[in-house]
Amino acid sequence: xxxxxxxxxxxxxxxxxxxxxxxxxxxxxxxxxxxxxxxxxxxxxxxxxxxxxxxxxxxxxxxxxxxxxxxxxxxxxxxxxxxxxxxxxxxxxxxxxxxxxxxxxxxxxxxxxxxxxxxxxxxxxxxxxxxxxxxxxxxxxxxxxxxxxxxxxxxxxxxxxxxxxxxxxxxxxxxxxxxxxxxxxxxxxxxxxxxxxxxxxxxxxxxxxxxxxxxxxxxxxxxxxxxxxxxxxxxxxxxxxxxxxxxxxxxxxxxxxxxxxxxxxx
Amino acid sequence: xxxxxxxxxxxxxxxxxxxxxxxxxxxxxxxxxxxxxxxxxxxxxxxxxxxxxxxxxxxxxxxxxxxxxxxxxxxxxxxxxxxxxxxxxxxxxxxxxxxxxxxxxxxxxxxxxxxxxxxxxxxxxxxxxxxxxxxxxxxxxxxxxxxxxxxxxxxxxxxxxxxxxxxxxxxxxxxxxxxxxxxxxxxxxxxxxxxxxxxxxxxxxxxxxxxxxxxxxxxxxxxxxxxxxxxxxxxxxxxxxxxxxxxxxxxxxxxxxxxxxxxxxxxxxxxxxxxxxxxxxxxxxxxxxxxxxxxxxxxxxxxxxxxxxxxxxxxxxxxxxxxxxxxxxxxxxxxxxxxxxxxxxxxxxxxxxxxxxxxxxxxxxxxxxxxxxxxxxxxxxxxxxxxxxxxxxxxxxxxxxxxxxxxxxxxxxxxxxxxxxxxxxxxxxxxxxxxxxxxxxxxxxxxxxxxxxxxxxxxxxxxxxxxxxxxxxxxxxxxxxxxxxxxxxxxxxxxxxxxxxxxxxxxxxxxxxxxxxxxxxxxxxxxxxxxxxxxxxxxxxxxxxxxxxxxxxxxxxxxxxxxxxxxxxxxxxxxxxxxxxxxxxxxxxxxxxxxxxxxxxxxxxxxxxxxxxxxxxxxxxxxxxxxxxxxxxxxxxxxxxxxxxxxxxxxxxxxxxxxxxxxxxxx
Numbered sequence: 026x027x028x029x030x031x032x033x034x035x036x037x038x039x040x041x042x043x044x045x046x047x048x049x050x051x052x053x054x055x056x057x058x059x060x061x062x063x064x065x066x067x068x069x070x071x072x073x074x075x076x077x078x079x080x081x082x083x084x085x086x087x088x089x090x091x092x093x094x095x096x097x098x099x100x101x102x103x104x105x106x107x108x109x110x111x112x113x114x115x116x117x118x119x120x121x122x123x124x125x126x127x128x129x130x131x132x133x134x135x136x137x138x139x140x141x142x143x144x145x146x147x148x149x150x151x152x153x154x155x156x157x158x159x160x161x162x163x164x165x166x167x168x169x170x171x172x173x174x175x176x177x178x179x180x181x182x183x184x185x186x187x188x189x190x191x192x193x194x195x196x197x198x199x200x201x202x203x204x205x206x207x208x209x210x211x212x213x214x215x216x217x218x219x220x221x222x223x224x225x226x227x228x229x230x231x232x233x234x235x236x237x238x239x240x241x242x243x244x245x246x247x248x249x250x251x252x253x254x255x256x257x258x259x260x261x262x263x264x265x266x267x268x269x270x271x272x273x274x275x276x277x278x279x280x281x282x283x284x285x286x287x288x289x290x291x
Numbered sequence: 292x293x294x295x296x297x298x299x300x301x302x303x304x305x306x307x308x309x310x311x312x313x314x315x316x317x318x319x320x321x322x323x324x325x326x327x328x329x330x331x332x333x334x335x336x337x338x339x340x341x342x343x344x345x346x347x348x349x350x351x352x353x354x355x356x357x358x359x360x361x362x363x364x365x366x367x368x369x370x371x372x373x374x375x376x377x378x379x380x381x382x383x384x385x386x387x388x389x390x391x392x393x394x395x396x397x398x399x400x401x402x403x404x405x406x407x408x409x410x411x412x413x414x415x416x417x418x419x420x421x422x423x424x425x426x427x428x429x430x431x432x433x434x435x436x437x438x439x440x441x442x443x444x445x446x447x448x449x450x451x452x453x454x455x456x457x458x459x460x461x462x463x464x465x466x467x468x469x470x471x472x473x474x475x476x477x478x479x480x481x482x483x484x485x486x487x488x489x490x491x492x493x494x495x496x497x498x499x500x501x502x503x504x505x506x507x508x509x510x511x512x513x514x515x516x517x518x519x520x521x522x523x524x525x526x527x528x529x530x531x532x533x534x535x536x537x538x539x540x541x542x543x544x545x546x547x548x549x550x551x552x553x554x555x556x557x558x559x560x561x562x563x564x565x566x567x568x569x570x571x572x573x574x575x576x577x578x579x580x581x582x583x584x585x586x587x588x589x590x591x592x593x594x595x596x597x598x599x600x601x602x603x604x605x606x607x608x609x610x611x612x613x614x615x616x617x618x619x620x621x622x623x624x625x626x627x628x629x630x631x632x633x634x635x636x637x638x639x640x641x642x643x644x645x646x647x648x649x650x651x652x653x654x655x656x657x658x659x660x661x662x663x664x665x666x667x668x669x670x671x672x673x674x675x676x677x678x679x680x681x682x683x684x685x686x687x688x689x690x691x692x693x694x695x696x697x698x699x700x701x702x703x704x705x706x707x708x709x710x711x712x713x714x715x716x717x718x719x720x721x722x723x724x725x726x727x728x729x730x731x732x733x734x735x736x737x738x739x740x741x742x743x744x745x746x747x748x749x750x751x752x753x754x755x756x757x758x759x760x761x762x763x764x765x766x767x768x769x770x771x772x773x774x775x776x777x778x779x780x781x782x783x784x785x786x787x788x789x790x791x792x793x794x795x796x797x798x799x800x801x802x803x804x805x806x807x808x809x810x811x812x813x814x815x816x817x818x819x820x821x822x823x824x825x826x827x828x829x830x831x832x833x834x835x836x837x838x839x840x841x842x843x844x845x846x847x848x849x850x851x852x853x854x855x856x857x858x859x860x861x862x863x864x865x866x867x868x869x870x871x872x873x874x875x876x877x878x879x880x881x882x883x884x885x886x887x888x889x890x891x892x893x894x895x896x897x898x899x900x901x902x903x904x905x906x907x908x909x910x911x912x913x914x915x916x917x918x919x920x921x922x923x924x925x926x927x928x929x930x931x932x933x934x935x936x937x938x939x940x941x942x943x944x945x946x947x948x949x950x951x952x953x954x955x956x957x958x
Binding site: 113114196201204209229278279280 | 887931
């Protein structure tokens with residue numbers, strides 16, 4: 026991606042941005058996030074199919090914000106997160122340069138967040154068939170069996186909160202789970218504590234999750250927690266309209282439309 | 292360290308008959324932090340309150356739990372008692388041992404145990420209570436009255452005469468409502484228009500009343516004393532300031548065959564029209580749906596003829612925002628179209644009409660100038676049949692309630708017919724005669740005795756036409772259920788009074804509750820008959836339930852007096868139970884991350900933003916801020932906030948949690 030390196034170099038040399046958030050070489054055959062502040066280091070930037078981490082997570086981190094105005098390498102999942110973060114007032118248009126990368130690995134620049142939204146309208150979130158099947162299988166279970174399924178699936182969780190750290194939308198200064206007056210969510214990693222944590226996490230992402238799978242990719246135990254958010258996406262779509270981030274669409278759970286189904290109370 | 296006093300009330304025997312109150316006092320007295328506990332027969336009585344006050348002073352209590360009835364009635368009583376003893380009133384909580392325990396359970400050990408549990412949860416909560424202070428909010432001393440019928444007129448005049456500004460909004464081109472359509476009124480037979488029109492003029496001329504006809508409520512935000520209303524002033528297509536009401540346009544308009552709403556379809560009107568000669572304001576509007584120019588782009592005859600040049604075809608609807616302190620809903624009722632009753636033949640036979648249509652026939656300003664004539668051929672009916680309860684009291688047709696006014700107006704109709712058609716015969720099929728009201732029974736008697744109206748107790752099974760006559764088949768249940776058949780010339784159906792078609796939508800706009808028939812609900816059926824459940828919004832007239840004129844006028848004056856009481860204060864005290872966004876020490880300042888989803892979730896638009904700045908004025912953080920004047924303490928934002936950065940004063944997360952844990956940790 027010479028084009029990407031060139032563009033990043035220009036941005037840093039002209040001092041248009043102070044840091045470029047991108048992908049670089051990691052340990053073994055992996056990639057990792059790198060934060061380039063010197064134009065000369067731009068050569069370290071790479072982009073290929075291994076680059077699956079959602080870099081948007083860094084846009085709200087205080088340590089990164091301190092480095093100055095960022096440019097961010099943004100494949101589709103990152104673009105979706107950017108739109109959602111903008112809709113939630115977490116990033117401003119002028120404080121960020123988006124270096125979009127299409128699925129064909131072409132560099133694309135955006136004038137505005139609205140332009141990103143327009144671009145995304147041709148790249149909608151789709152839930153893969155294999156996940157659809159699993160979700161349907163889980164949903165068809167009797168309640169007790171489904172409960173047992175999740176207790177078992179979540180059993181390996183030891184509350185490292187990597188899922189939270191990897192999620193671009195988990196940007197709260199203080200997470201509910203760290204709120205100990207009162208301690209609504211148990212911090213212990215016993216079945217109840219694990220269930221409470223993951224159910225809460227999924228609920229907090231309802232109507233917001235952009236299906237980047239960063240949580241699942243980050244989980245050291247490989248727990249399929251992305252099934253919860255994928256299923257939630259479908260539920261939100263079914264009850265409140267289409268899914269996917271939008272700048273002006275009000276959040277599904279915090280807004281009311283007269284044509285909402287509200288089948289859960291009616 | 293908490294020093295809490297627990298006061299258990301017997302409520303006469305209401306609580307003590309199923310709950311062992313002595314044991315509740317004894318057990319709760321042992322709880323950690325409880326300094327004193329006792330029971331008494333009537334805690335709300337003067338000696339009861341004295342016990343509380345004295346204990347606060349003697350024991351230096353820091354919190355009080357009164358275990359008695361629902362807080363709805365007596366929370367203010369006990370909070371006041373605490374305040375008089377020097378304790379912040381919000382350090383007093385009520386545990387509802389009556390509705391939540393003694394009334395719903397039999398006498399048993401479990402009932403007493405539940406009572407102990409209920410008190411224990413509140414003891415835990417009170418430990419975390421903190422002193423709160425009432426919020427003062429200003430009162431905008433302008434009232435909004437919706438609906439310009441007799442209810443709206445009366446309420447507006449009363450409020451205006453007390454010296455306050457009123458904005459009266461009417462959806463039709465003229466005020467007057469249904470009362471302006473009536474001929475004579477029971478039980479005195481005075482002419483409806485004669486008593487109403489002076490009031491209408493008074494409204495138009497009153498310096499304190501601003502009258503907006505052809506206008507509707509678009510949106511209502513805010514709260515008691517501080518509502519913000521948006522009114523849609525529909526385009527009348529005339530400039531009211533220039534129009535002098537000469538009426539030239541209405542005589543020359545080529546579209547003349549539009550059924551007149553005022554004459555209930557028995558007469559016609561033009562596309563540019565004044566609904567009736569005594570209309571207020573007496574200036575025309577253009578009915579865009581029927582105007583040739585608006586529909587076909589050609590005509591403009593009225594514009595050419597208008598001597599003052601007042602026609603404005605390009606006029607648009609105008610949205611006006613108003614600040615008002617109180618709202619009176621006086622949107623009235625509607626008459627059910629009895630087409631759902633094929634057996635009566637309404638809609639099929641021209642001479643089967645509704646009671647309201649009969650009013651127009653009998654009215655001097657009506658299409659027949661007050662002569663009772665058949666709509667079909669203009670003949671004077673020699674025999675007329677009135678059917679009471681056409682729709683009302685008929686659960687099968689969805690209206691189980693009594694429309695209240697029909698018995699009286701049907702008697703009046705028959706009487707008017709007898710007065711106007713000498714030698715005519717009138718019959719009334721009825722279920723019961725409900726004539727409860729001053730001079731009402733005497734009025735019905737007069738119809739039966741003096742005017743020889745034939746009352747037949749029974750229902751009509753079928754009306755059909757034969758040889759130009761309407762055959763009415765019914766039954767006389769007082770004559771051994773003998774079938775009755777009458778060859779009538781005209782049939783008048785006393786069709787049910789129903790809510791206005793837009794009532795449900797209006798109620799939702801204003802956040803007032805309504806019943807299953809879409810009539811607006813009062814806050815209490817006996818003691819708060821003109822208030823709604825939303826403070827500052829009052830009801831007048833038939834929008835609440837079917838009502839006659841005297842009752843409507845009384846209620847309108849009642850609603851007006853509530854508004855005047857509200858406006859007699861310069862500011863209102865509000866419960867300080869409002870949401871607050873937290874603050875914490877730097878560098879966090881507040882755990883709020885400013886996603887503002889709470890703002891879209893808030894039903895009262897009470898959440899705005901606040902910039903936290905350093906001493907130099909640099910913005911450090913943008914966070915949500917709750918306007919305590921607008922917040923109603925509903926807690927929607929609290930439930931929605933992911934980072935739990937909002938809490939409700941008096942009902943904090945910590946307090947709720949401690950209550951729950953007190954229940955769960957029950958050994």
